Amino acid sequence: MENQVHYKLFKNGKFLCTMALSTVAVLTTLGATGTVHADATPVQSSNEQSEQTSQSAYQQKASQNEQQLSDLAATNATKEANAANSYAQANQQSANATRQQIADIQNQYAQKKQQAEQRIQAASDAMTSSVVSQTQVINNSAASAANATQQANAASEAQMQSENATAIAQAQQQAQEAAAHSAAAISAANSSYQATVDSANATHQLATSAANADYTANVNNENNTYSANQQQVKNDVTAAQNAVNQAQQDVKDHTATQTVTVPGQKRVIDHITNAATKRGDSVVWGDTSTWLSPVGQESDYRKPAYYNVMMGTYPGQTPYSRVDAANHATPYDFTHVPTNVSEMPTDFQPGLLIYNPDFDTSEVVSSDGFTEAQKQTIRAFMASWANSFRNWIYNNERDVWNAANKLSYFKNQTPRKLKFTTTMNDAGNKIGQMRTDAGLTNDQHTIPSATTNVDYAKAIPSINITGQQIGNYVVNAAQSNSENLMTVEPSIVDNAKPTMLNYLISAYNMTQAMWYGEIYSNGLGGHVSSVLDNTHGYITGGFEKMTPTTYSNEANDNKKSSRENYLFSHNMPIYAFTYDMYDYVPYVMSFDDELTALSVLPNDQKVIDKYNELQSTIDNAMGQEIQDPTFMSAVSYEKNGDGSHTETKQVTPQQYTDALNNAKSHLTQVTNDANGKLQQLTQTHQDHLKNLENIRDNAIKQADATLQKAVEQAKHTRDNKIAEAKGSQVNVDALKKSLDEKYQQLVASDKAKLDKIETDRQNAIKQIKANAQSEYDAKLKELGVDDQAVQVQIKQLQDAHEGFVKENADKLAQLKAEDIKAYNDLKAKLDAELAALMPKHETNTDHSSNVINTGDHTIVLPSTDEKDAAQEHSSVNSDNSRSTVSLAEKNNNFDNQTQTSVATANVDTNNDDTAVTALKVNATESATMTRKEYKQQTKKLPQTGNSQSLVLVALGTLTSMFGLGLMRKRRY
Structure with a gap:
């Protein structure tokens, strides 16, 4: 049975590198006994000779x-x-x-x-002649019937029209006589109605005008009374507020700034540099059970400490828990740990920190995430770590510094300080928002062109930088940006609170692995190369809060671990964090050296003025450097050897603070009393206005009711008289309609008779044609x-x-x-x-499978x-x-x-090239070898006694891939 062991370079995110997932097939190859290297030539054993015979x-x-x-x-x-x-x-x-x-x-x-042909034509002519003659007979008969029907229809319709006209004339005569009598009655009824309505409207107008006049006068009186009472209450509050303002001015005039030292006990903070050692046993590279990572051997690193901080980021290796600390080769003292943010180191020398939740007194991070102040504090610490790392490398690993800056304008100069300014703090917020809006995961890098939605250059204000050639010099400013991607989350999650100290220790250790852990003997990783670039002049950090849908883990097929599930289920925020570095550093370059900026300005006033102009433009755009209070407390803690730290306080004499407190207390009391009085005055005022409104509305309603009653009575009298007058009239229109309907029925009946004659004619002709066609078709069949x-x-x-x-x-x-x-x-x-x-x-005997593992390679048989x-x-x-x-x-x-x-x-x-051999390099990629390639490889690869050369070549490739500078960077 083949087991697969998955490893992840960093437990938090991708960190600009993708780890290979090696199968036991590869690990077993590396784990063969012996440590013979590729340049050794051991004596060939009898087993090896037998194996070569089998291979032949x-x-x-x-x-x-x-x-x-x-x-x-x-x-x-x-x-x-x-x-x-x-x-x-x-x-x-x-x-x-x-x-x-x-x-x-x-x-x-x-x-x-x-x-x-002649007989066919004769039959066709006979058919045509028969149709014509019979059709003529039918048409003549139909025409005669239609003429007779039309004459009868005309006579009956004329008679009905005459009778209808006589009846209508008689009805119109009667209607005219009745209308003359009713018109006089209707006119009298309307005149009486209008006189009654006009009298009622005049009475209604007088009543509503009186009601509205009384209402307006009463409301004005009520508003004047309310305003006077309200102003009296406000005057009391104004007097109390003036007293507070005077007391505050007295405090301001008599307050002085003093710097005081807060006493404390200096704690010795452990920096772990042997985190890869567990339970007192060193890692044995030939024993796959002790493998921590397939990245490479300890000897691949420049110093053991670099390897140890890298290995220490794996769960179970760093003493994040009491069990790990107790089982370590050198037991760790849990008292030598930071207890609050002020005790966090601001430097960044190699070594990991221990976290003890029992001693943690720092503030808890809300499930909603970091506040703006907390983000600024973390950025300040991380900016300090970046500067400390650059200085440490410059002073202790000069060749590493030179390798990272071989293409930099400032490659021969001391490290420039990365500034964390107000503009940079705002830029970090914008970067985090851009990542959130784009829906990026914690594994996605976002240097410009990685996605159209995120462009770090847009996070800072546009700076008008124009280079200039002055004589033999070029004055310009470096303009580019780069970033390091990692995740920020608590170090310990089980039974621990997501505090600021918990997050900072995790960020410190992850950054240790990201920078020191990428210093190899054969190259530098992308993260460390980016942060060491001496072209950079400014730094910030972008926080993108992860969700269960945006969190990913490419090295584990995006499956969340139990730790990650715990974080999300307990509302402990996880962030994708980017170290974001910007250049914006002015320089002067001589034509004598096209790649390196001058370390000292030349004696040319025009050059100096242009340089100062660029520096001033950049300074104005980038803002002032941030002095974060929480971070500065940690700085003072490190400087003071006794564990104390300085704090800036404002000192005011007691008499002025007492006077201010008394004035504020009095203002609060007066304000509370005033609010109560104003509420009562407002309520009483509203009640009075409502009562006046009700009085007016009731008077108007009474006037409306009187008017409505008078109008309805007059309308009823008028309608009765008009109905009586109209009842005597003759309805001529109804008679006309009735007579016209009868006439139209007669016309429709006459038309139906003619339509039937035409329909019968057309049907008879169709039948004649059909009969003639049948006789013609029968004649053709007789002719064959x-x-x-x-x-x-x-x-x-x-x-x-x-x-x-x-x-x-x-x-x-x-x-x-x-x-x-x-x-x-x-x-x-x-x-x-x-x-x-x-x-x-063979290491497996199950030949039912199409995969056979031998001691030195894996054979993939063709599918059955x-x-x-x-x-x-x-x-x-x-x-x-x-x-x-x-x-x-x-x-x-x-x-x-x-x-x-x-x-x-x-x-x-x-x-000939049918694939039969496959070497499983990782879980997602395989290297397949043909028979010809297999013969060539067995001849070319060195024979070391453990047949591990091929796999070591693949492993070396993976190590080189990890060391590549995967950071994307734009230069102008």
């Missing part, structure tokens, strides 16, 4: 197998090609015969039609002329030919399927025989699945041959063009 037999058998499979594939291809040609010839012969038969039928039919019968014969011939072609295509497909099966059966047999000749140092075998090892791709014959007929003219297509088989018998 294995290679000979593999060659024989390939030849047998190649021969069989060639034979099958020839046989299939011959069969395809034979079927194609038969199909063509069938097509020719079918085409000739169809032509004969069409020729015979054309001759028959020509012979009967039948188009439909000819088409049926041609279709039968075409179907017979297409069936013949399909039968041949099926036979060819069956032949190819049998050849493929024979090839696959032979291959499976030969593969099994080849596997039996495998070198005997027929479908896979056909795709991977048999290059025989067969298409079902088919022939199609297309016969087209248009306007009784047969097209003799026949289209025939025959598909032949394409045979590829080149199986």
